[in-house]
Amino acid sequence: MTTKQRYDGVIAWFSEHMPVAESELHYSDPYQLLVAVILSAQCTDKRVNMTTPALFEAFPTPYHMARATAEEIYPYIRSISYPNNKARNLAGMARMLCEEFGGEVPSDLEQMQRLPGVGRKTANVLGAVLWQKEVMPVDTHVFRVSERIGLTTRSKTPLQTELTLEKNIPGHLLPLAHHWLILHGRYVCVARAPKCDECGIATWCRKYASDHRQPKTLKI
Known part of the structure; x- marks a missing residue:
């Protein structure tokens, strides 16, 4: 063959x-999907979906998360793999998202990879799921x-x-x-x-x- x-x-x-x-991650907007994909690294979607409702209730927008410290985010994601690193990445990601991108997830995948916790795979996931990019x-x-x-x-x-x-x-x-x-x-x-x-x-x-x-x- x-x-x-x-x-x-x-x-x-x-x-x-x-x-x-479709993605099995639960989300309602690009910000939520970005957070969920960052959390999903070396973790199951099922576990992420169990974790994000309380997280998004506490930090419903990137501006809410940008005002939080990693220590304040940690309790909401403690059941996720590598919670300390991911809490720091989420805090840094939200701050940069608000300071440099007006709180909007950039559709440019190279720009997206500047965000803490966002590598090539994560950016490609967002590109494929949100904008049907050919990646x-x-x-x-x-x-x-x-x-x-x-x-x-x-x-x-x-x-x-x-x-x-x-x-x-x-x-x-x-x-x-x-x-x-x-x-x-x-x-x-x-x-x-x-x-x-x-x-x-x-x-x-x-x-x-x-x-x-x-x-x-x-x-x-």
């Missing part, structure tokens, strides 16, 4: 069976699934995976494909025991083909 055939098959299957795929955010699920099924080959870094996927997936589908791969990795192609018998894209999966290859018979 060629790489193009694999991409074509995977894209066609998801287009038919998952025409709508591919790569988290652990996207990185793992892409390599396992054969969309990438021996990819060493998230950036390598990102560039390979962006090269092979039509640009207008990238924001949707990002969610396809995340949700597939979260519920089907899980890390330790992938549910291959339930997988709709097994036909195009490199690992599935390898695991189910028939042994060659020895001719005597």
Whole structure:
């Protein structure tokens, strides 16, 4: 199977069976999504969604959060991974957002990465979800699934995976494909025991083909 055939098959299957795929983070505006994505680093969306209601009640706008110290933010996110670092990042992010961007999340992804706690992946998530930008955010699920099924080959870094996927997936589908791969990795192609018998894209999966290859018979 060629790489193009694999991409074509995977894209066609998801287009038919998952025409709508969205972030599982709960948010009502760009500020809330930015906060949620910062909190989601090395943490589950489920845990973030349990945490953000009280956080947003206490700090409903970036201006409210900008007036808070990291110590005041910490109690609301203490159940999140790395709460001390994230509290400092949220406080710094909110201050810069208010001082330099008028309290509005910038749609320019390079400018967004100036905000404390915002790296390339976070900026790409905001770009894809909010503005349908033709970018591919790569988290652990996207990185793992892409390599396992054969969309990438021996990819060493998230950036390598990102560039390979962006090269092979039509640009207008990238924001949707990002969610396809995340949700597939979260519920089907899980890390330790992938549910291959339930997988709709097994036909195009490199690992599935390898695991189910028939042994060659020895001719005597």
